[in-house]
Amino acid sequence: MSAVAEYTIAVLLLVGGFFTLVGAIGLARLPDFFTRLHGPTKATTLGVGAVMLSSVVFFSSRGEGVGVVEILITVFLFLTAPVSANILAKAAMHIGVGTTGQTRGKPWDQ
């Protein structure tokens, strides 16, 4: 494997790890349910995206063909992450989870 590929993989893994970590920190320290929803849905998009890219570079540089399966994993993740976030938010509004005092506007009650 060439040095360029190794450095690229290392950088991508570090970037992915950093954003996943930040997402987890956000989940732990943001003040209420709706703000916490932002941490995991966002970290997965960029964190997993970067890890997937590094996997594509790894297998391509070993001459085993471009990793189509990794790209599919990301596509499926991007399709399902908004849906789960949406269902979580709907459920939270349905049972009336509280928000921080600083939140402007109100959730609907349909």
Added chain:
Amino acid sequence: MMSRLGFPQPYLSLTLFLVWQLLSDGISGGSVVLGAVLAWLIPQITRGFWPQRPAFIKPWHLPGYLLRVLLDIVSASVTVSVLILRAREPRSAFISYPLQLEHPLAITILASTISLTPGTVSADVSDDNKTLLIHALDTDDEQAVIDEIHRRYEKPLLEMFQ
């Protein structure tokens, strides 16, 4: 013509077929046959969930739109990371976004885009499909968020679907 042959959703069938080829280990006779069966069967089973035929008028706009969303995800992730790591309380807000899109698939794409781009999560659609409830993580100006979403995402989708 496609719908009389048993393909009520040509785009969905095509996507299913291609994804199945990518998932299986190399294209073979078996994967083509099974992919064709799935491409025919799944749209039949899910027929009731699709309210009308897809109104994808200009699908060639889609790659450009996806590229823009990807770039936005990267730049906005950095913003959200900075916010999480700082000690300040986020100024979050619920925003009612007035929808101009009418096609259910277009609204789904817009809502998913809003959820994927960091800083905003779409929480609910009103029963009449006219308003989208968005939770913004950190904003001072609700109108600015609405204008930004309209300019960056809804306008291209309006062009694609109408």
